[in-house]
Amino acid sequence: MNHTRSTFVRNGVVAMAAVAALSLAACSSPDAPAADGKPIELTVLHAPINYEAVYLAEEQGFFKDASLDVTIVPGGTAQDNLGQLAGGSADISIVSWDAAVTATAEDLPIKLISGNGIISTEVDTSGVFVRGDSGITSIADLKGKTIAFNSVGSGGNVPVLQAMAEAGLDPKEVTQVALPFASMQTALENSQVDAIFPSDSFYSQVKAVDTFAEISNPSREFRGGLGITLWAVTEPWLAQNAETAKKFNGAMEKAVEFYSDPANIDAVYEVRSEVSGQPIDDVKGALVEYSLAIDPKVSQDTTDALAEFGFVTDPKSVDDILWTEAPRK
Structure with a gap:
């Protein structure tokens, strides 16, 4: 696995630099449509959590079936991942809803194309x-x-x-x-x-x-039903690669279905063990719920809380943050 990481510090100056980086990355290295039957190459960055489905999409051939040649790269915090997305190191990256809200409030041109891990309303996966x-x-x-x-x-x-x-x-x-x-x-x-x-x-x-x-x-x-992690892209990249985004979502939908089947739990634990470097017995436990569909109501409630506690001013609406074709509940 290729391990890369960069830091994204959120303030006005860096935000403007990131906007420029996003535009340059989109202009200098766009993903070309598949030609002559060749798969579309993608670099996908995940977080230290909620990474199982993307590896399963690769291992089970769902990306291949969608004509995608995906390089999966371990990332860091949501802010770190936004930095790599801004710099063009990744085409699609995991971020948090909170990071997406603060970034778009500073006019960083990103869109969320789908959800990933969500906070269960019944089973605890944090505390x-x-x-x-x-x-x-x-x-x-x-x-x-x-x-x-x-x-x-x-x-x-x-x-x-x-x-x-x-x-x-x-x-x-x-x-x-x-x-x-x-x-x-x-x-x-x-x-x-x-x-x-x-x-x-x-x-x-x-x-x-x-x-x-x-x-x-x-x-x-306070956040039951919210996306813990979501898939983000830059607006310039999405303008040129909307069909690729659809292919990615389709493959991930199959991966989530595979992940959610109790018959496949051993495969999920194997991914956890390999990626985390922990013994397989140490990574067994309740699985985070996955869903590509994003809940607009809990997302808006969370955005309001971010504003209340001073994490963001003048946040964008949920519809402004989501891609028009992002799955919704």
Whole structure:
């Protein structure tokens, strides 16, 4: 696998530079339509979570069936992935809804073409954990404590902030630090932080630790049905490659169907183990729900929360962020 990563710092100057990079990337290296029966080459960037379906699409031949020759590249946070998309390192990339909202509010020309992993309304795949002997039993008890997120300043943390506000706790009274998901368990065990907020397969690993206690599941409470991860492209690329985007969505629809079939769970765990580098027994657990269809209502509610907590001003509407042909619920 080819590992690449770049950082995307979100401010006015960088936003303008990213717009220029997006335009240059689209002009200098557009994806040409398939000719003489040759497949269309695509570079697809995924996140540290919710990557199973895209690998299954490759392994099960769904991309090949759609005449797509896909190079899958592991990425980083949503902001990192936006940087690679802006620089032309990827044609299609996973981002979060929060990153898409903030980026489009700064007039970055991106569109979401489909959903990917979604937050279940019934099964938890993320939560706030503390050490069982810490004396912390609720979100309100985090006052004066330190919590680790995968990315500080990310809108993905907003459900935890909403839970704090609901509990009467000012989020400013809690120290927030950034830690990769893979480092959270060790940091909590060693008392480097007081709480962590893992997701996806990392959530399953942390939940299995007997000395930890789960005190809240704010993502399900405040964001049930929202896309955790979504597929994004640049508007210039989409203007030239709308049919390719349709082919990608079609292949991913088949992959999601395969992923969701309980008969194929071993294949899902094998992907998790290979990509994460963890033993297969450590990655077994509840599977994140996948859906290419995006829920406009919960997406709008989340956008409103981002504005409420100061993560974005003058956000675009849901319809402005989504491609006109993006699947919707």
